Amino acid sequence: MTIKVCIVIPVYNHERALPALLARLKPHGLPCLLVNDGSSPACGQVLRELAAAQGDWLSLLERPANGGKGAAVVDGFRQALARGFSHALQIDADGQHDTADIPAFLALARLYPDAMILGAPRYGADAPRSRVHGRRITNFWIRINTWSDAIADGMCGFRLYPLAAVERLLAGQRVASGMAFDIDIVVRLHWQGVAALNLPTAVRYPEDGVSHFRLLRDNALISATHARLFFGMLLRLPVLLFRRLR
Template sequence: MPAMFRCIVLVPSYNSGLLLRSTVSAVLAVWLDVVVVTDGSTDGSDRTLDDMLPAHAGLKILHLAQNGGKGHAVLQGALWALQAGYTHALTMDADGQHPAQAVPDFIALSRSAPQALVLGVPVFGPEAPALRVWGRKLSNILIGMETGGAVKDCLFGFRVYPLKPLVTVLQASRFMRGFDFDPEVAARMVWQGVPALNKPAAVQYFNAAEGGISHFHYVRDNTRLVFMHLRLLFAWARRVCCGKPLSSS
């Protein structure tokens, strides 16, 4: 175990509405160090946390002028966290779906295995849309093939990353900036020798009346996932058939 282990909760946010404040408040109740990256938000949610700063010394807000996608926001937050002396980051969505109460347990697991990528495996409740639950099954079958079964769920963004390998993998590629971020970064980190630990975590879905927000575009983002898996399968096939190393690009 390294002499120092410092973990921060990293929350990328784009037009998250009122759910951003409730999500951050729930995290601060269980973990003191939080960085929120507002990714070019235009709904005013990027300023809803300003009054919380004086009371929470461990809360940092990074405002990005333009929307660059989740992967871009995570990269900017990870670079800031590394410079600030953190070694790990737990990422969670701003929309309240991820379980803030599980943050300490996930970070404790990461502390016990600091070289590992700790991946949340979603436990869906009855309110979860059936299309979302079944739609991820194909991606998980493919990612299981691409990673030798190391990654049990590739689309769940509740994770603890060791920051240095995360930044290395992201900076080596022009991809992994949008909806393809969560699955591809997990696969490529495993390919680079980062062990993966999988831990169940509850998921909560909110309907529109409860403020639920989704930025998933069915055609655009599914197309992006198809091309992502083609990239990964091609790289995986090169290694299996030709013995060539798996690159990050």
């Protein structure tokens, strides 16, 4: 099947890491949409210069204020849909993901165009233990809220979405706007019946040392998201149990 893929990168003050990331992305030949999520004036200037200099493959969408990772990615998805793309490859701006795995994402998407292709992190020695432990807790709750082992990792910011399924989801539901977005959307797409394929991928920790994860605030928001999803799961329990038994 022919698919039309673009890259969507939510950006919030990652101007130091971004040029190196873009240099690794460009050889893959995919159009790329940067979403400036209310970054600093200095970061905004870098983004505008990059988009002007590389307009053959790079475009910039500017949000007027910081709305969180989820809000930026959703705006990117809406723009990708408006431009006629069938799939969006989401990747974080901090350079932690291995762009050499992009051909593997694309190959799976061609074989399974209706599935979401999810990065399943392989961590190195530089991974903070607190992050790795937090992932285990999150993935435990995802298994509960989906009644499934289909989703290997719910927080990896390197994944490929079928946009038709995303469009159906966004037409009827709101997804988390902040750091809990990756968890929220993947569970809701699973509820919607979208298959998940997991692709092992190496993760390194940020080149520019900028992390916008705030331990107390974001863990509280993630916990609240798990709680909302738990009650949503209870409403869908007969369907989820039927799928599991089948």
